[in-house]
Amino acid sequence: MEIKDFADKYKKELSKKGLTALSKCLRGAFSATGKVMSGIKPPPEILQSKFDYIANPKSESFTAGFGKAGILPDGIPGKKYYIAGYGENNPAQGVIDVPYAHALWLDDNSGRGAVLLISLDIVGMLNSDVNALRASLADFARATDCRHISIMATHNHAGIDTMGIWGRLPFSGKSSEYMSFLFDRVKTAAIEAYKDRRDGDLMLGSIEVPDMQEDIRLPIVYSKTLTRVRFVPNDGSRDIYIVNFASHSESLQGCNSRVSADFPGYMRDEIREKTGAETIYFVGAIGGMISMLIENEREIRDSGGDFAESTKNIGKKLAGYALSIKDEKKLAPTINFIRREFFIEADNSILMLAKTAGIIKAKAYFDGASSLGLSMKTEMTYFEIGDLHMLLLPCEIFPELAYGGYLSADESATGLGPEVNPKPLVEIADDEGLVIFGVANDEIGYVLPKNDFLLHPDTPYLEKIRDRHGRNHYEETNSAGPNTAQTIADTFESIIKTVRETKSFTN
Secondary structure: OOHHHHHHHHHOOOOHHHHHHHHHHHHHHOOHHHHHHHOOOOOOOOOOOOOEOOOOOOOOOEEEEEEEEEOOOOOOOOOOOEEOOOOOOOEOOEEOOOOEEEEEEEEOOOOOOEEEEEEEOOOOOOHHHHHHHHHHOHHHHHHHOEEEEEEEEOOEOOOEOOOOOOOOOOOOOOOHHHHHHHHHHHHHHHHHHHHOOEEEEEEEEEEEOOOOEEEOOOOOOOOOEEEEEEEEEOOOOOOEEEEEEOOOEOOOOOOOOEEOOOHHHHHHHHHHHHHOOEEEEEEOOOOOOEEEOOOOHHHHHHOOOOOHHHHHHHHHHHHHHHHOOOOEEEOOOOEEEEEEEEEEEOOOHHHHHHHHOOOOOOOEEEOOOOOOOEEEEEEEEEEEEOOEEEEEOOOEEOHHHHHOOOOOOOOOOOOOOHHHOOOOHHHHHOOOOOEEEOOEOOOOOEEOOHHHOOOOOOOOOOOOEEOOOOOEEOHHHHEOOOOHHHHHHHHHHHHHHHHHHHHHHHO
């Protein structure tokens, strides 16, 4: 979530003194007085969700189906659609390739109903729009006995703005016409996935990718694992690949003004060309910031900055890794999951200003406890598909929060040690094989460890700052606040407690 671009509008127009005054004014506006004036309500009670669980398979096979629909609108470049993910006010000037909505229908044939997993070639979608999209699919879900829908983004920085913050500020960059079109295309993909369903096996495999990612912020921690789940239909028809990998989809870089699916599109094309299989792609723990290495990046910039060919090569190379997986194990046909809503502190005054101005569609609640007295509702979902354990998170989480490897007190920006950070998610789950799915069912921005969370003392969230080691702290300006990591860990801990209690009681 690039709130930085929103803040840049003010930095160009206001002096340093003005920025400080603006920051204080913004934070004061969302105090208890601001709550009374704006009519913000207290947060509603959230009921504790249950773990939808069966211990043993009721069938010998899964049923799966795949659907897709292009999400490229007509009229580019004539109509004004904004490229999302870098600077504001970057209208689409053309098209490199078509971004897609992909849908996976998956049923364990237990009689409880199927789940629908959707992947969109967009930068992200706020929870309010996710729930609106779910509502638009409600009739479809009832008619097909679909018990859960999750909507995830490939975090594509060459897609069209679906959040609102990349337009010509202070106006929203999100087009209601495009969102309506997007919803219709998602429904088309979902229907196609349902019609495509076939019985078969799910095969789980993975491979280490040693040479394709980079981490531009300490500590150097990220998952190099590409996880592939391959659906093999009993009738011998084409396979379906489910691929998860940790990287920002931003290989076209900030100089790009053309619509594309970025490298995931070329990865999917290569897999289809080589095997006939269709692929649905999901991102992992990408905060901090995990991106793809670009060979000869400096030479490309010096020669005009067109990264289209290098992006295609990246996608093909990643496909090669996905296709090289040999060791697989068959997953038992059980799909167990728990979805849990929770509240996060809304400390970012720029985010709240964008919300109040109608630039982004998010709902805030007055809780009186956080620094601004505000919170926002979001969600996470934990899946167990056979032996595959998946955690769907609504953010770009820093990998060390998932896997461990925090900075020491000497290394951190704050001088605080790793003990102030939450237990890593894999430790909470007691599962080193836990697969993280990021930017899922919401986009609340970066989630950082508390001991390396640093804001500008005078203009928090408006200006980035360098720490005592000279390191740049940009990601904090695009975060909800310093306590989000602990809230996510606490929520996941409550989920795992429910999972273990349910299994103990059932078994």
